[in-house]
Amino acid sequence: xxxxxxxxLPIFAASWPDRxxxxxxELTAWLESLADRGxxxxxxxxxxxxxxxxxxxLAALANDPRAPEGARVEAVELLEGFGDAALVAPLQGLLxxxxxxxxxxxxxxxxxxxxxxxVPLLRDLAVMDPPSLRxxxxxALARLAEPDAVPALVETLWSxxxxxxxxxxxxxxxxxxxxxxxALLAVFPDDHLRYRAVLALGQMQxxxxx
Numbered sequence: 001x002x003x004x005x006x007x008x009l010p011i012f013a014a015s016w017p018d019r020x021x022x023x024x025x026e027l028t029a030w031l032e033s034l035a036d037r038g039x040x041x042x043x044x045x046x047x048x049x050x051x052x053x054x055x056x057x058l059a060a061l062a063n064d065p066r067a068p069e070g071a072r073v074e075a076v077e078l079l080e081g082f083g084d085a086a087l088v089a090p091l092q093g094l095l096x097x098x099x100x101x102x103x104x105x106x107x108x109x110x111x112x113x114x115x116x117x118x119v120p121l122l123r124d125l126a127v128m129d130p131p132s133l134r135x136x137x138x139x140a141l142a143r144l145a146e147p148d149a150v151p152a153l154v155e156t157l158w159s160x161x162x163x164x165x166x167x168x169x170x171x172x173x174x175x176x177x178x179x180x181x182x183a184l185l186a187v188f189p190d191d192h193l194r195y196r197a198v199l200a201l202g203q204m205q206x207x208x209x210x
Contacts, residue, residue: 040057040064044058044071044075052087058079063090063093069101069102072102076109091106092110092117095117104125107125108125111143112143113143118144134155135152137152138155139171142168147177150177153168153175157184157193165187169196173199173200
């Protein structure tokens with residue numbers, strides 16, 4: 001809860017400086033009410049606003065086979081979003097979950113957290129539809145320095161999500177696969193991507209980057 005307050009209060013203070021104390025009290029009361037609920041909906045709501053203290057409840061929800069599949073997937077994705085390998089570790093058992101969407105979400109979360117146990121499933125996901133799944137799996141494989149990430153990363157260069165594009169460019173540079181050279185050169189017309197592409201090509205020691 002404290003983390004959410006730390007992030008939110010400067011925004012509130014800048015927008016409504018005369019209401020800082022009142023907004024602080026309202027925000028605290030709301031977050032405490034969510035925590036007091038002690039149920040899955042409260043944990044998800046807290047996770048959506050970045051409350052890391054909800055992680056144990058989210059992990060329990062993700063691992064609950066009786067819970068709705070969509071809620072379990074969201075719990076996994078919220079844990080992934082915290083960016084902490086320790087909070088994602090409880091998802092390892094989900095790599096064998098009967099629900100395919102839960103397995104896929106867990107593999108991506110674990111891969112992005114650096115857990116190599118997800119690699120076999122991620123390799124399968126990186127060549128499956130829909131394209132958004134391939135992109136996410138490729139980015140997770142790249143975190144594990146897996147060469148099998150390259151085709152999905154090249155595809156991600158044409159994503160509509162600039163964050164994904166930039167992450168894919170960085171990953172291709174780090175993986176150093178010369179097969180990605182033409183794809184990196186092809187993004188040069190985009191002013192937002194050109195600099196990162198030059199850096200990636202430099203990492204790959206491609207003469208045309210100089």
